Amino acid sequence: EPEVTQTPSHQVTQMGQEVILRCVPISNHLYFYWYRQILGQKVEFLVSFYNNEISEKSEIFDDQFSVERPDGSNFTLKIRSTKLEDSAMYFCASTLQGASTDTQYFGPGTRLTVL
Amino acid sequence: AQKITQTQPGMFVQEKEAVTLDCTYDTSDQSYGLFWYKQPSSGEMIFLIYQGSYDEQNATEGRYSLNFQKARKSANLVISASQLGDSAMYFCAMRETTGGFKTIFGAGTRLFVKA
Numbered sequence: 001e002p003e004v005t006q007t008p009s010h011q012v013t014q015m016g017q018e019v020i021l022r023c024v025p026i027s028n029h030l031y032f033y034w035y036r037q038i039l040g041q042k043v044e045f046l047v048s049f050y051n052n053e054i055s056e057k058s059e060i061f062d063d064q065f066s067v068e069r070p071d072g073s074n075f076t077l078k079i080r081s082t083k084l085e086d087s088a089m090y091f092c093a094s095t096l097q098g099a100s101t102d103t104q105y106f107g108p109g110t111r112l113t114v115l
Numbered sequence: 116a117q118k119i120t121q122t123q124p125g126m127f128v129q130e131k132e133a134v135t136l137d138c139t140y141d142t143s144d145q146s147y148g149l150f151w152y153k154q155p156s157s158g159e160m161i162f163l164i165y166q167g168s169y170d171e172q173n174a175t176e177g178r179y180s181l182n183f184q185k186a187r188k189s190a191n192l193v194i195s196a197s198q199l200g201d202s203a204m205y206f207c208a209m210r211e212t213t214g215g216f217k218t219i220f221g222a223g224t225r226l227f228v229k230a
Contacts, residue, residue, distance in 0.1 A: 048216065056216075056217060058217075100210040101165075101167045102148070102210070104150075104218050
């Protein structure tokens, strides 16, 4: 069964460093998303991406964040200068289309720890 | 106002018993999707079940069923014949047509299955 994959599973970084989280969405899906979950809290939307551009972003997704689809399979989230409060689980998700009835399939997540 | 409300932070159920996890939602859209995800201690988000706003029948997937009461804006998850492996965090979620198709999550309910 097709699935969303994410690498690395765990990333430890120093405050102020740049990190890139990688995702491979399901191959025929067209819409991609990033979410984050701070430990013990709810899952929060960061950004959605379609046709090589951001379609929506939340207040959390400030200038420190960027997304890219560098090739036909990968979808990346870059945090330019990490802060302690960026420590969270980051989930990538994809949908076949953009309808409200489409199920978002999530990757296993990348746990980011900022020291 | 909260879009998704899960009022039960934690629930206990005896193995082999059924359990209902509550979820209410708030939207003015006519077309929307309701989803339940399971998050075990390993952290991944596992899709369980989907209910479309226009679906007249309650969704079922194996031991999971969704008790959809549109007028009351509730979408409760029923797990029948609970198993020890059902112990996890459960999130109710919604995607709206006007919401940019991002998924909005509730705070979650932690389910403990007792042997």
